[in-house]
Amino acid sequence: MLTSFDARTGVPLAELTASGPADIDAACAAAAAAFAAWQGSDGVTRGALLRALATALEAERESLVALADRETALGPVRLNGELDRTAFQLRRFADIAERGEPFKVVDDPAVAGAPPAGHPAMQRWRVPLGPVAVFAASNFPFAFSVLGGDTASALAAGCPVVVKAHPGHPQLSQQTFALIQRVLAAQGLPAGLIGGVQGAAVEVGVQLIRHPLIAAGAFTGSTRGGAALAAEAAARPWPIPFFGELGSINPVIALPTELAAQGAALATTLAGSIALGCGQFCTNPGVVVLIDEAAGLDARAVNDAFVAQLAEALKAQQPHAMLTAGMRRAFDAGVGHWAEAGAQFLQREAAADDQPPRPVLAQVGATEFIARAALRDEVFGPSSLVVRCASHAQALQVLQAVGGSLTVTVWGAQADSAPVRDLVRGAMAIAGRVLFAGVPTGVAVTAAQQHGGPWPSSTRPESTSVGDAALGRFLRPVALQEAPAWLTERAGRPL
Amino acid sequence: MLTSFDARTGVPLAELTASGPADIDAACAAAAAAFAAWQGSDGVTRGALLRALATALEAERESLVALADRETALGPVRLNGELDRTAFQLRRFADIAERGEPFKVVDDPAVAGAPPAGHPAMQRWRVPLGPVAVFAASNFPFAFSVLGGDTASALAAGCPVVVKAHPGHPQLSQQTFALIQRVLAAQGLPAGLIGGVQGAAVEVGVQLIRHPLIAAGAFTGSTRGGAALAAEAAARPWPIPFFGELGSINPVIALPTELAAQGAALATTLAGSIALGCGQFCTNPGVVVLIDEAAGLDARAVNDAFVAQLAEALKAQQPHAMLTAGMRRAFDAGVGHWAEAGAQFLQREAAADDQPPRPVLAQVGATEFIARAALRDEVFGPSSLVVRCASHAQALQVLQAVGGSLTVTVWGAQADSAPVRDLVRGAMAIAGRVLFAGVPTGVAVTAAQQHGGPWPSSTRPESTSVGDAALGRFLRPVALQEAPAWLTERAGRPL
Structure with a gap:
């Protein structure tokens, strides 16, 4: 079981059902099924989904913020601002997906002659990794939770997500998942594109990061929790990248x-x-x-x-x-x-x-x-x-x-x-x-932002969980050598 | 002890001394000392070193190829071609360092107003990681060895290296280290900028990748050896990135x-x-x-x-x-x-x-x-x-x-x-x-190349060990917020 508490009084608000192994397996399978089409979707399709999610968040603002406030005690001013930021992030990644810079192909025409100077025609694409396990944070029930930056950037990159909701705000997470499912249905997209699992036990997260259909992990939380999940990701028969944003003393x-x-x-x-x-x-x-x-x-x-x-x-x-x-x-x-x-x-x-x-x-x-x-x-x-x-x-x-x-x-x-x-x-x-001025709290969502530093503040200091570069975490390069025209014309969009 | 063998006959050619713990420690300390200045060096300085190394390789071609041929049996035609490629790589990374694209700053001027749209002035730099442990391969005694692509790209990125020579060609490695030291001296650069260790025992590599002053590892070799070193890199008190190019069945x-x-x-x-x-x-x-x-x-x-x-x-x-x-x-x-x-x-x-x-x-x-x-x-x-x-x-x-x-x-x-x-x-x-044509052997050193695929072919499929993008492995982003002019004017070159 999973209990929702009033953060101010500690009074239980509701009992929810934790995800079991079959639920986690089903969510991962549905995400993998959704990947086949989503990886080849164009920027317009991705942008439309992200914008619709932002609009839906804003439309349900009143009830979402009220629920978030009860479960987190963060207060309506902060939570409204955080919801604004979350919608802003979704729309910013929509812009990026539409403009397509991260998917820009490096075109490297053939050079005649013997190697090392001569070489065949090459194109360098960046293709999405596959289903991403997103581990929501407790302290940002919107901006680093179910529809937070990890989800937005993974979707913009062409990756489905399976979000492990944080047990600190389970009802809010559930309402957010419900909102997502309505948006997906309205867009004619599969329910599995944004899946959700929940539970307070460690096993839920471990099973998720170890699932063979999961291609990467993205986490915001404590150094201890992140290090444990990073070790699980590395110990898989097929290790996967794990982007953990951990603790920091700043x-x-x-x-x-x-x-x-x-x-x-x-x-x-x-x-x-x-x-x-x-x-x-x-x-x-x-x-x-x-x-x-x-x-x-x-x-x-x-x-x-x-x-x-x-x-x-x-x-x-x-x-x-x-x-x-x-x-x-x-x-x-x-x-x-x-x-x-x-x-x-x-x-x-x-x-x-x-x-x-x-x-x-x-x-x-x-x-x-x-x-x-x-x-x-x-x-x-x-x-x-x-x-x-x-x-x-x-x-x-x-x-x-x-x-x-x-x-x-x-x-x-x-x-x-x-x-x-x-x-x-x-x-x-x-x-x-x-x-060089001001205070470190308040992380702007901008082109030059870098949120992630050397260990123990993150598991991948070359990546960021905030800002435009967050999308690149979920792409990997593929070089096409002497590719036929029907393929190179797709300009970086996988089949 | 470390023995050089004639690869065709199996006859021992020479006995060399393996590096002990004190040697490895000294090499890492010297690399760390060299990092302070090298990280802030300009493209001209880096380019001059890389070009001088290429020229020195070519100048000693005859004796290097003869020694390589005895220790590897790869034959003079192939080895001369590989030396050409190695010099080409060094000069290509010299070009990249001089042009400076990988270090280009993302300038993100302040936007007035409240967040999320408003934000302070930001600059996104890419700074070198620090001393890189390079593990040489057996099968490319020039192109993936002491002066191979990992060394060239790390130096171009602003990182000193400590190369663990491959025990399959120890005399060639030693002659290459001697050549390097002459070039460093002629350029007025510290000997520790390109350090070397050697030994056939597993302990040499393990001590190197575990050394607290090493900031990253780059490896070309077997899946078994690479996986073991990757695990060591991840198990450090301060885990570091490990770029392993492992086995593949293509x-x-x-x-x-x-x-x-x-x-x-x-x-x-x-x-x-x-x-x-x-x-x-x-x-x-x-x-x-x-x-x-x-x-x-x-x-x-x-x-x-x-x-x-x-x-x-x-x-x-x-x-x-x-x-x-x-x-x-x-x-x-x-x-x-x-x-x-x-x-x-x-x-x-x-x-x-x-x-x-x-x-x-x-x-x-x-x-x-x-x-x-x-x-x-x-x-x-x-x-x-x-x-x-x-x-x-x-x-x-x-x-x-x-x-x-x-x-x-x-x-x-x-x-x-x-x-x-x-x-x-x-x-x-x-x-x-x-x-889509031709055969996979022969990896062109070009802008669009990607040499590194999903596990088990590499430990970091988002990176490449061949081609222009190899340099980016050794950089990490740092965002400067409201930085003073004296700093932003350095345009991405660390202090």
């Missing part, structure tokens, strides 16, 4: 010159980012790196003042309830691990289990942060850990200890200098996205 | 209409491809798929005649010695497995252990081929297995049973028809390259 390096100039404003901005959505973002700024050294400045005093302002600003934040009781327990446990590892708390207030958590700010020295791996684990929730460094060089070591992150933010790098370059180099070495 | 589907028209010529061409280089190519045509059904044609008789012509043409081939005694034993064992699995031999002659192997042609029914996995294992050497199918549908099942292959060749698909489309669809589903 260091923010705030240089003392910048804090001296506008520390108060930055503290307010940062506190808002830490507490936003009750801190339940993969881009949540979990580490604040401060350097107690600057020419012509009492850097330590500046940093002390900033930390005090940040603690004050965090105290003023009123996070809402977390997504699930399990996440709340994990958050409390994570904060407890900081305490055990010797962190000094600057803001920490008790809150009853049935109340939203209070924001947490703690502080450690760089030496401890580098020495103790437990301090580098993601604490999912409204919290951040200040790491105090004696020098730029030590801040670089902190970045190296982090190893991989979706984002690194560097405040105060407007002017070029050797130490700034070192920090930016260190940031680029470990991050998928480096910010 | 089906050739010869439609009866085509064989009726030009069977004799095709038999000669195919026999030459099967025996070329003593069959020691990853694109060797290991399976010939024949369909005993055609409208207005006695397809069975046509196919029988073709098989007889192919056996005759193969008998006339005089393969040279295999690369190593171990490979010769593996070839004999593989042919023995065909016999155990019930294949009928159409051409098989005994040859003494100290003589080159004789070409082998065997035949099985499609039902047996699909039922017995042993018949689908690659037999590395001058051999091919004819698979007789009762129908187009059964030929499709044969392709599905193969599962993944570097190439599939379809002869007779010039005209469009439903059964031809089915076969081409089946071919594209399992192959990285589909040929």
Whole structure:
């Protein structure tokens, strides 16, 4: 069984049936059957489906948002904005499918003469992989869930999907699947093109990623869960690519010159980012790196003042309830691990289990942060850990200890200098996205976006789960050598 | 110890010292030290190195080819051609580095307004991964060895390499490393930019791929060896991408209409491809798929005649010695497995252990081929297995049973028809390259090339180890958000 809970009260709302092995098998078989025609569909057909899905989402906005709010406690303002973003993503991938850039054929006419310079006529196509297993996230019930970016980009690429709904919002997922089926029927497309399975047990996801008809996996969630599924994908008799967007601690390096100039404003901005959505973002700024050294400045005093302002600003934040009781327990446990590892708390207030958590700010020295791996684990929730460094060089070591992150933010790098370059180099070495202003929460859906960094923030740092390039995950190149005209004229559209 | 053997006689030529743990560690550390500057080098610098390496290879052609011939028995004609190809590859990647297309920045200016449509200024760069462990192949002592395509593309991408030399040609590898060091010194570049390790023991490769300073692996070799190293790469505390080009059986589907028209010529061409280089190519045509059904044609008789012509043409081939005694034993064992699995031999002659192997042609029914996995294992050497199918549908099942292959060749698909489309669809589903004329041996180094197909032919079917796109394996995207002008002006060149 699968239970829907009210995220604010913990009261059960409904019991749903979890998918069994036969359900999963049927969904994968239906997706594989749908692949034959969908892989050869044109951009107009794909675009029409994606646009119809966006329109249907917007048409059911009121009931979807109400249901999402009960199951996630994320609030109607955020959820309406997220629904907007989800519709935007669907339409953006519709545009991309219609324009067809990712499918552009590399035409490589024959060159006369002996090799290596001479060669036969070649065309390089990019063809869809096949049915994609999409693992929905808890923290984005629209944008990274049933009709989220993975589903939109896989469909635009020509791949059917089988979505494993997240057990944190099962009724919302079910309503979304129902909406999808109506749209598919109206478009004259097979029901299996967008299949769904559900269940809270690990077995559901494992059976799905191991299913022989599944050609790739796309996942957004914890490092532990993603690593386990990545291992399953690699251990198959026929290994498949697994695009996992995992956990991340997103260091923010705030240089003392910048804090001296506008520390108060930055503290307010940062506190808002830490507490936003009750801190339940993969881009949540979990580490604040401060350097107690600057020419012509009492850097330590500046940093002390900033930390005090940040603690004050965090105290003023009123996070809402977390997504699930399990996440709340994990958050409390994570904060407890900081305490055990010797962190000094600057803001920490008790809150009853049935109340939203209070924001947490703690502080450690760089030496401890580098020495103790437990301090580098993601604490999912409204919290951040200040790491105090004696020098730029030590801040670089902190970045190296982090190893991989979706984002690194560097405040105060407007002017070029050797130490700034070192920090930016260190940031680029470990991050998928480096910010020079603002906060890492809020991932724009754009042409240049990169959401995915070195391990442990993702399993495939060369790919992104947000932005236009997300589509390319689900394509693979095929070279056609001396292909007949009837085939080359299809211009990259498989048969 | 590591022994160099004369490939024709098996006589030991020299004893070399295998790399120990300290040597491997030193090579990786030197590569990591070289990365800091090389990642930010410009196209002119990279191009100059690659061109100087090509020139140095050509300057030492005589002694390199003579040594390669002794250690591999591949013959001076082939080896001179391969050296030409290797120099061509180096210069082609020099051109690419100089032109800079793979590093082109996606510029995504700010859009005013609220999200999802509004967003900050973004730039999408592609930055080099870091030191690459290159595992040289036995069967291409130049083109897929120390200075082969993996090394050339990694250097062009901005990554240092540590090459594990193949123990099948250790003296040649050593001479190539010496040549490289002279070129690096002349260019004023650090010795560690192109490092080398050697050894016949599994531990050398495992320690290399597990080294914490290695950021990616590139391998050409057997499915077994590649799968083992891929598992090591995935099991690291910090998993890294592993680009393995593994084994492949490269089906050739010869439609009866085509064989009726030009069977004799095709038999000669195919026999030459099967025996070329003593069959020691990853694109060797290991399976010939024949369909005993055609409208207005006695397809069975046509196919029988073709098989007889192919056996005759193969008998006339005089393969040279295999690369190593171990490979010769593996070839004999593989042919023995065909016999155990019930294949009928159409051409098989005994040859003494100290003589080159004789070409082998065997035949099985499609039902047996699909039922017995042993018949689908690659037999590395001058051999091919004819698979007789009762129908187009059964030929499709044969392709599905193969599962993944570097190439599939379809002869007779010039005209469009439903059964031809089915076969081409089946071919594209399992192959990285589909040929419609000629033979799969001979992989052109071009813009549209794709050398890498679904498992088990490669570990990353979305990548290629040959052709211009090989460079992209060693880059990963980084998005810069609101980056200062001093940084965006570097146009994709890391600091």
